[in-house]
Amino acid sequence: MSKVLVSDPIDQAGIDILSQVATVDVKTGLKPAELIEIIGEYDALMIRSGTRVTQEIIEAGTQLKIIGRAGVGVDNVDVPAATRRGIVVVNSPEGNTIAAAEHALAMMLSLSRHIPDANASVKRGEWDRKTFVGAEVYKKTLGVVGLGKIGSHVATVAKAMGMKLLAYDPFISTERAEQMGCQLVELDLLFQQADYITLHIPKTPETTNLINAKTLARMKPTARIINCARGGIIDESALAAAIKEGKIGGAALDVFESEPLGESDLRSLGKDIILTPHLGASTTEAQVNVAIDVAEQIRDVILGLPARSAVNIPGLGPDILEELKPYMQLAETLGNLVGQLAGGRVETLTVKLQGELATNKSQPLVVAALKGLLYQALRERVNYVNASIEAKERGIRVIETRDASARDYAGSLHLEATGTLGTHSVTGALLGDKEIHLTDVDGFPINVPPSKYMLFTLHRDMPGIIGKLGSLLGSFNVNIASMQVGRKIVRGDAVMALSIDDPLPDGILDEIKQVSGIRDAYTVTL
Numbered sequence: 001m002s003k004v005l006v007s008d009p010i011d012q013a014g015i016d017i018l019s020q021v022a023t024v025d026v027k028t029g030l031k032p033a034e035l036i037e038i039i040g041e042y043d044a045l046m047i048r049s050g051t052r053v054t055q056e057i058i059e060a061g062t063q064l065k066i067i068g069r070a071g072v073g074v075d076n077v078d079v080p081a082a083t084r085r086g087i088v089v090v091n092s093p094e095g096n097t098i099a100a101a102e103h104a105l106a107m108m109l110s111l112s113r114h115i116p117d118a119n120a121s122v123k124r125g126e127w128d129r130k131t132f133v134g135a136e137v138y139k140k141t142l143g144v145v146g147l148g149k150i151g152s153h154v155a156t157v158a159k160a161m162g163m164k165l166l167a168y169d170p171f172i173s174t175e176r177a178e179q180m181g182c183q184l185v186e187l188d189l190l191f192q193q194a195d196y197i198t199l200h201i202p203k204t205p206e207t208t209n210l211i212n213a214k215t216l217a218r219m220k221p222t223a224r225i226i227n228c229a230r231g232g233i234i235d236e237s238a239l240a241a242a243i244k245e246g247k248i249g250g251a252a253l254d255v256f257e258s259e260p261l262g263e264s265d266l267r268s269l270g271k272d273i274i275l276t277p278h279l280g281a282s283t284t285e286a287q288v289n290v291a292i293d294v295a296e297q298i299r300d301v302i303l304g305l306p307a308r309s310a311v312n313i314p315g316l317g318p319d320i321l322e323e324l325k326p327y328m329q330l331a332e333t334l335g336n337l338v339g340q341l342a343g344g345r346v347e348t349l350t351v352k353l354q355g356e357l358a359t360n361k362s363q364p365l366v367v368a369a370l371k372g373l374l375y376q377a378l379r380e381r382v383n384y385v386n387a388s389i390e391a392k393e394r395g396i397r398v399i400e401t402r403d404a405s406a407r408d409y410a411g412s413l414h415l416e417a418t419g420t421l422g423t424h425s426v427t428g429a430l431l432g433d434k435e436i437h438l439t440d441v442d443g444f445p446i447n448v449p450p451s452k453y454m455l456f457t458l459h460r461d462m463p464g465i466i467g468k469l470g471s472l473l474g475s476f477n478v479n480i481a482s483m484q485v486g487r488k489i490v491r492g493d494a495v496m497a498l499s500i501d502d503p504l505p506d507g508i509l510d511e512i513k514q515v516s517g518i519r520d521a522y523t524v525t526l
């Protein structure tokens with residue numbers, strides 16, 4: 001039975017799903033050394049933001065197939081290291097969207113009305129109504145930085161509260177921003193005009209310290225900043241200084257450069273700052289959502305099925321996956337086949353998408369073809385996650401072409417592999433009930449479903465050759481399940497594709513090549 005380690009607090013709904021297919025150990029609060037010590041036993045690791053999954057941990061996880069992040073941000077996972085090792089990293093892109101958006105809105109209102117400090121004061125026995133005079137958000141300008149899932153929801157609710165909305169997001173269109181009631185502006189203008197600035201962007205090299213002494217200096221002296229996105233987007237010392245010196249009005253922070261927050265000037269800024277311990281996703285509803293979302297994906301990967309929200313498998317969204325799944329199987333089979341026909345070291349793989357496939361998203365098919373191509377070299381170590389990297393590291397050049405006019409089949413895939421021993425090509429399509437058929441080998445038309453053991457010959461189309469080959473195979477007790485010849489002209493060159501029940505015994509391939517009229521022969525295991 002597979003084993004899953006859950007190293008951060010996860011809702012029971014997720015544990016219940018995992019328990020259907022695996023032994024689940026919940027061990028929270030592990031130190032990195034303790035995690036390294038035990039991770040080698042596990043097939044899957046499920047985390048939130050509390051566990052840092054470093055390269056060292058990934059390397060110690062020799063059995064790991066999947067890392068599941070019950071939340072959005074995977075910045076606590078060394079995704080490139082996982083990708084190199086062929087480990088799928090999945091998250092829950094939408095499970096906590098509403099929770100995080102509502103937390104940002106709650107922070108904005110709390111900051112405006114000094115609710116945390118007023119509450120603390122009453123609890124201390126005071127009745128101070130002067131200190132806590134606040135500001136309304138109605139008719140004020142909210143600058144939304146990052147108009148993705150969370151930013152959009154914040155904008156929609158803020159609009160309903162009568163706020164004027166500015167947004168900065170270089171990756172969305174003016175029309176999309178307008179649908180959300182936002183005016184898309186340059187960041188500088190947003191900083192200058194906003195009364196409230198709310199951040200909903202990932203932490204990237206471009207967004208690190210986006211809010212710094214310089215940008216703070218451009219804001220209104222009353223501006224209030226809300227960060228429920230990621231620590232490190234704001235330079236904390238610069239922010240603390242700006243609030244202390246009255247250069248801005250205040251800030252509400254849920255996330256920090258380093259978590260848990262240690263010694264910090266931020267702690268001593270009174271009612272103009274609100275600090276919460278990374279609570280954006282901490283609602284009962286969000287925790288059930290993300291736990292189920294990620295546990296289902298871990299369960300699927302354990303059962304050998306693809307994950308729907310993998311962050312390190314390009315182009316594999318759930319809708320695309322459903323549509324392309326049978327073609328991915330086709331691409332993988334053809335990749336495996338052409339790799340074996342080419343033998344030696346493959347230097348170039350040309351992937352030609354034909355007919356209706358030419359209009360499809362091709363990246364997953366190319367990845368599947370590479371996975372098949374590399375299977376003989378890497379066996380189970382190659383998967384959809386690392387196939388492209390493995391191919392790149394082996395210097396395999398990939399060329400993608402499209403031919404929407406090819407009409408022999410609704411959609412077909414043509415692979416050509418050129419390597420140290422020459423060039424070979426195969427074409428395949430899905431026929432009938434999505435059954436894979438080989439429709440061409442080395443330019444010779446055939447129509448056979450691939451089987452586990454196959455033999456291909458290139459021979460002269462002449463009488464007697466099929467009989468000779470049949471007798472030779474019979475003398476070695478090799479049973480032929482099916483046989484088909486493909487030729488372009490009568491008595492010219494031809495290809496024979498045989499499905500055989502067992503692998504060819506050693507040495508027989510050389511004897512086949514000696515048969516008069518046979519120019520070459522290849523044995524293939526799929």
Ligand SMILES: NC(=O)c1ccc[n+]([C@@H]2O[C@H](COP(=O)([O-])OP(=O)(O)OC[C@H]3O[C@@H](n4cnc5c(N)ncnc54)[C@H](O)[C@@H]3O)[C@@H](O)[C@H]2O)c1
Pocket residue numbers: 072073093096097100145146147148149150151168169170171172200201202203206207228229230254255278279280281282
């Ligand atoms: N505090 C929490 O507990 C909590 C919970 C959930 C998500 N988050 C964080 O909130 C952030 C937003 O999450 P989301 O689900 O909305 O993500 P999302 O991917 O839906 O949206 C992010 C948006 O940021 C935009 N963007 C990227 N780089 C940008 C840049 N340089 N400048 C401006 N815009 C840029 C993107 O175009 C996108 O529209 C993430 O950092 C996520 O990790 C925090």
Ligand SMILES: O=C(O)[C@H](O)COP(=O)(O)O
Pocket residue numbers: 048049050070071072073074096278279280281282
């Ligand atoms: O990226 C996220 O989903 C949030 O930061 C939430 O993190 P958490 O799951 O540790 O609360």
